Amino acid sequence: MSSLILEAKGITKRFGNVVANDRVDLSIREGEIHAIIGENGAGKSTLMKILYGMIAPDEGQLLVRGKSVHFESPLDALSLGIGMVHQHFMLVERMTVLENFILGSEPTINGIVDEKSALQDLKNLMLEAHTELPSSSLVKFLSVGQQQRLEILKLLYRKSDILIFDEPTGVLTPQEVDQFLKSLRDLKARGKTILLITHKLNEVMAVADQVTVMRAGKTVSSLAASSTDVKELATLLVGREVRAFDERKVKSVKKLSGAPVLKVESLSGVKKLKSVSFQINPGEILGIAGIEGNGQHELVQMLSGVKVHSHSQGASIQFLNMKIDQWNVEKRKAAGMACIPEDRHHEGLILDFNLVENFYLGSRVHFDIPTLLPFKEVTALVEKSISDFEIKAKSPFSKARELSGGNQQKVIVARELFGRPKLLIAAQPTRGVDIGAIERIHDELLKRAEEGMAILLISSELDEILSLSDRVLVIRNGEISAEFSDVAVQGPDLRYEIGRAMV
């Protein structure tokens, strides 16, 4: 057993009345890959920010290589060899790769930046890490995977030997995830210690030596990865048995009848989408699988009416036998379409508006269009949604910002389902949401589908697609690359076939 390189003892951090970290203990051994898992709001991020010196704990002690330390700023952590790759990359988009590489630790000759030696260092490190980045290109032109590699290079340049990764794979494609996990093993082989914060249990099992589980601000347990499995970790995570993603509730093929709700023919977008055709029947859940950024966003925008397609040959969108190509968002909504947008903070909610206003925002067309705001009516509806969906909110007048991610998402789901739509476009409906809320939202979707609502489910989580869909389309480079029907009765091979169609 190697020695302990980083320890946290009894760390407590409060934000107002919320205890984000409650007497947290953590021991990291030198040279191991240590995963820290927990649901959203379990306190992982707070703990990492404390370890990296971004915020100071209210109580408790940090030890680096056995010595008690006190961080004033990330600079102190950096100087002790602790580096961090943040969930949102800490890169300056409009500076070059080289500039970002040395930013904050620029080598100088007579006060002037020594670009030559910096470039040499960058090249050497790229060689060691088997990666290649264009040194003079602006960071905004790099892919997400390249940006992440630049972040790692930055840490290596700063001679960090304890590397903290905060949710590193959320934004990567499956190939990039593989490459990333491989580079973690490389780093370990070079003697680096790695802290991996994640909620993806498969990845934990793939690379971690040790796993620490956090729940509600506390460390629940810490165990060797070799002595546990995904199921045990999931149970520790939530504190109770959970239904695993790949266990379907509905295991039979649905009998579908009636005219198709939505019929899309050779739809092309401006950016990614190329001649996409499909149709959905009443009560059907059609999953669109695929790596993010392959045209899903544009598809959602064009179906919901945020973007109206230019007249390309043969393209048409038919909804309940009406040609709706040129309809705007409101007209489509009034006709019975609803949409859970992909990014709830950016597209779904107005964080500084209260719940009543946010409810009205998306359900406006269902009131006889008012010159005056019908807030009395909406308030009653929000009240009802709060109790129906078990939304944790102080009052209908709470600001959306004050709610947790899962509760925010429930508000959106309640709002979009309020008008009893015939078709729901659900884009990443459970992204970044805790397991309880995922279950609640999935149950609601299944129930509505049983009642005859058609659902277009767009998700980058293959598990989610597999556990809900009746039929699956795979989207790649803006085109439908494969179709799989009768998902409910397919064997486990389906996952791999879909995965193959994605790349």
Place this chain on the structure above:
Amino acid sequence: MLPFKVQTLDTKLVGRWYERRSVVKKIISLPFMVTVLVALTAGGIVSLLADENPFKVYSILFSGSFGSIEAIGYTLFYATPFIFTGLAVAIPYRVGLFNIGAEGQLYFAAIALAAMAFYFPSAGIFSFFLAIAAAILGGALFAALPGIFKAYRGSHEVITTIMLNFVAMSLSNYLILYAWKDPGSQRPETIIFSESTWIPLLHLGDSPLNYSFILALISAVSCWFFLEKTDLGFQLRAVGQNPSASKVAGFSVKKCIVLSMMIGGAMASGVAMNEILGNAHRLRDGFSQGYGFIGIAVAFLGRGNPIGIIFSAIFFGALYRGAGELEIETHRMTRDFATVMQAIFIAAVGCEGLVALLLNKLKKKKGDPK
């Protein structure tokens, strides 16, 4: 059904109470009081620098602005353009636009108004309404330009409105000096317009306070009602807070941008009515003493809330009026002191967050047994 209804009623009441309390609390909070005190102290230091007794300065300021019926009349007369320009800045601001162009808009409104009064002087009451309508339309259309530039070309409104300010001012200057010049006057001004276009006085002492003030109040209340209680106002606020979510909800961001600018421009036109139809009865060069820019400060001090703007405009009006008295009654203080005080107040209120933070720290230290 019954329990559900009762529950709704309760939370609704609680919710309303909570909302109202928070507004009142925001305005008369401890940090705010401290901030005002700091600003007054800073102003006092400036008067000490000018070798004047600050208490004397403040008492002249106060009695000059509120000391008599006539003084109040003047204060409210000065407050009138500030209400209008405060709104002209605040409404676009709610959509996320920074309208530095109120000055240009009020000039353009004045041009439109004067054109009507100049060319159609003898249509009785009709002339009056024609002039008013022209002013509103002129202000709104002139403000629509930067809105359209922003919505359809992405041009930054700060730059385009600054440019348009210069254009409108030069244009009005040209018209006054060449086309509409009063040949009998030595000063750069047009002839006196027909009496049928005059806005009647409110007769508060001998002050020029006229019905434009009432119009300003009505405008402010209407703006508040529009933003908070109507569907269109909701759309404007939504776009200001989150344009992409508004798009997903089906609102037209472009429409809201242009509309908010047009409302702002229409509000700015009130200054032209007050100054031309209510007071001078002619278009004078430089009739606006930077009212459009002071509108930024008024809007800010009123926290972008139309009702708050009424109060902050009256405060600015009082400073204006009081400063005039200062010039007469002290040796070294001039009108400029009012400008300095405005600046100090804006800066102080802008830093209210800091004051609140410091107060909080102080409270914590006191509360901490250690």
Place this chain on the structure above:
Amino acid sequence: MNEFHFSFVDLLLSGLRLSTPLLFAALGGLLSERAGVANIALEGFLLVGAFSAAAVTYLSGNPWIGLSGALAAGAMIGLIFAMLTVYAKADHIVMGTALNLFVVGALPLFNKIFFGVTGSTPSLELDQRLSVWFLFFVAVALSPLIWFFLHKVPFGYHLRSSGENIEASKSLGISVKRTRLIAVILAGMVTALGGAFLSIAHGSQFSRGMSAGRGFIALAALILAGWRPIPVILTCILFGLADAAQIVLQSYPLPDGSTLPVQWIQMFPYIVTLVVLVGFVGKTEPPQAIAKND
């Protein structure tokens, strides 16, 4: 007036001269905005520079001391603006407005305290004034210097990163606040040189409102140049030329003997800017963390 000969060279020279204060102000604005502090207080910075240069030159009799006075006063006003925006975390635009108002009101008060009148400082002798061309070349030389400073000096790296991404800068141990403080102080000094140009080189005294909106025009030039130090020379000269054209054309007789109304010419540069901005440039991309507080 009939003997007046329209000379293109005169127009050009006059345009270059008049671009000097714009260039100083635009470069000051660049330092401030690239560091993330939105600066509509340039107008106030200019006035402070103009007043202090004229006042100190008059009192000392030496324009170089006056120029140093302008630099010191510029640093001071920059410090105040930075304290309000960076440390008190107030809204940059609102504070810029407040600062402009303050300067407009306070300078006449100071003038009255020092010189007994509110209008202007006493006139300077010819030998107490600086060469217009000297300051023009300083301004032009400053542009590549600032480019070098931004791209080749560690502090320049930090300045740009503070204006682009606060979180990233902080995560690398860069103090965004301190960086911005220094940037805005430098901005105040550079802009004050533009003010000094107006009062002790181009003119011979400080007078009320002598900046005449140049701070705002400089801002427009800066935006038109995409916040880049070399192109900003060109956009400032463009505005300088437009300014000169209005002065020259005012007295240039039309074929029928009359002159063009001055107001039409005055409008000209602004309309040109609008056409360029709306017609050709469209959306400009400001530093991404501009007006955001740490």
